[in-house]
Amino acid sequence: MKGALRIGRIAGIDIYLHWTFGLLIAGIFAFYLLHGVGVQAALAGVLLVLVVFGCVVLHELGHALMARRFGVPTRDITLYPIGGVARLQRIPEEPIQEFWIAVAGPAVNLVIATVLALVLWVVGGSFDPNALVQPRLHFLTSLMWINLLLVGFNMLPAFPMDGGRVLRALLALRMNYVRATQIAASIGQGMAVLFGLFGLISFNPILLFIALFVYVGAQQEAQQAMFRSLTQGIPVRQAMMTRFQVLHPDDTLGRAVEALLAGAEHDFPVVENGQVVGVLTRKALLHALAREGQSGRVRDAMRATCRPIEDTAMLEEAFLRMQESGCEALPVVHNGQLVGLLTLENVGELMMIASALRQAAVLRAQVPPL
Known part of the structure; x- marks a missing residue:
């Protein structure tokens, strides 16, 4: 770690x-x-x-x-x-x-x-x-x-403390998980505001730190619950890019620059002998260019730790893997063959679409039939 x-x-x-x-x-x-x-x-x-x-x-x-x-x-x-x-x-x-x-x-x-x-x-x-x-x-x-x-x-009934999770669990017995998280997070943020006010009045920096810790923790928990709700049951293949350029480990960084400028892609899967061996991100490319110039090789700049994920895997699993490995993009394979590329941008776009569709469904349900 x-x-x-x-x-x-x-x-x-x-x-x-x-x-x-x-x-x-x-x-x-x-x-x-x-x-x-x-x-x-x-x-x-x-x-x-x-x-x-x-x-x-x-x-x-x-x-x-x-x-x-x-x-x-x-x-x-x-x-x-x-x-x-x-x-x-x-x-x-x-x-x-x-x-x-x-x-x-x-x-x-x-x-x-x-x-x-x-x-x-x-x-x-x-x-x-x-x-x-x-x-x-x-x-x-x-x-x-x-x-x-x-x-x-x-x-204390506030995220990220255990009491916040206890409160959410009890609420989730009577309502859906996202709503339970939102209520528990709101209660936690309310407590954080009280801690902050009391810390300011008493000039207590420890209470101010706790207030910030609790407020940010509650906000993150609510965001994670919303993400889980919007991505639950969605396989990676529904969010992956299917149009992308492939690089070889022996390609020069100049070749990677050409691919970057030629399209809207920021990240490129690196393939050797039909097998995915890594991912070259825009950030890694820029760092390598500053260090070695355009004559450098892709293999020296790519992230070999960004292992491929199956297209049948769930999006939540892919997101967790991206967090753990620090990868901004994951190659997607089907039976060992490269079929797509999953990026954080794709995940964000899918979430926005899912949220918009959910709002549309709610509005349709509220409009009485003619």
Whole structure:
């Protein structure tokens, strides 16, 4: 994964650590030192953060293992400074499945907090929330309260937190998925506005950051739901380009420039001995031209990772593959033979057409027959 370091594999799921996580550790250490505590206390604070993110990994594994029970694989888990993300290969078909997958994560934190509370009760430890400011003296107490805070924060009914998915799942039991997502996203954005206003009044930058995080997350979730609705059940062959030029790996970049200027195409499949070996995008072509000039070769500029997809595959699967590989275009094959090219522009045009047809159908349904 780009910008992330693979740190392990649990239950067959790769765990990644984003590079920005190092900034968090450095920031926590500096925070404690600037507040006048000793190096030992600062190291205790860093250790607490690391253990908390261990709990975050368990939280995300809760989502992943529950999803596995419903036949939904998990691609990977990535740790960011703001938390973890378990990337599922697809959204569960049944709302009740999404409900159980969403609550599984906070349930793990609740179990951890309960176990820690029992340990503290047995050893006569403190339950004072103020222990959070002294993690070196009250490590287990701090960890217990942080896990409870994670439960409360994640169960807020706002995307992209688990509570937003729980709310959508419950709404989707009574209405269609897109409408349920729109309502849940609107509630989340309303909460984001309240967080933002309160952050401005109290001069709290953390609340402002949370407000932005929640608002953008809700907006993205609504867009993804609309995309899923418009593309569900549509095979790649309905959106692919069937008129395109093919390049050979040994063609010069000058030849690719001629193909680019001769038509409206921006991306070109690269074929050798009848097999698709990559895609040359306009962006890659321009970078290669600046580096090597027109005498450079297509094979040195093409994206070999843009693997072909079958024309019978669903558009949603193709879009996910494009996101994962960072490819702006995918060659489309039928029984191994190149038959088309799928680009993000094609997908966008198909969505606009599908949206227009849906609006027309709604208008026709609203007009009473003569």
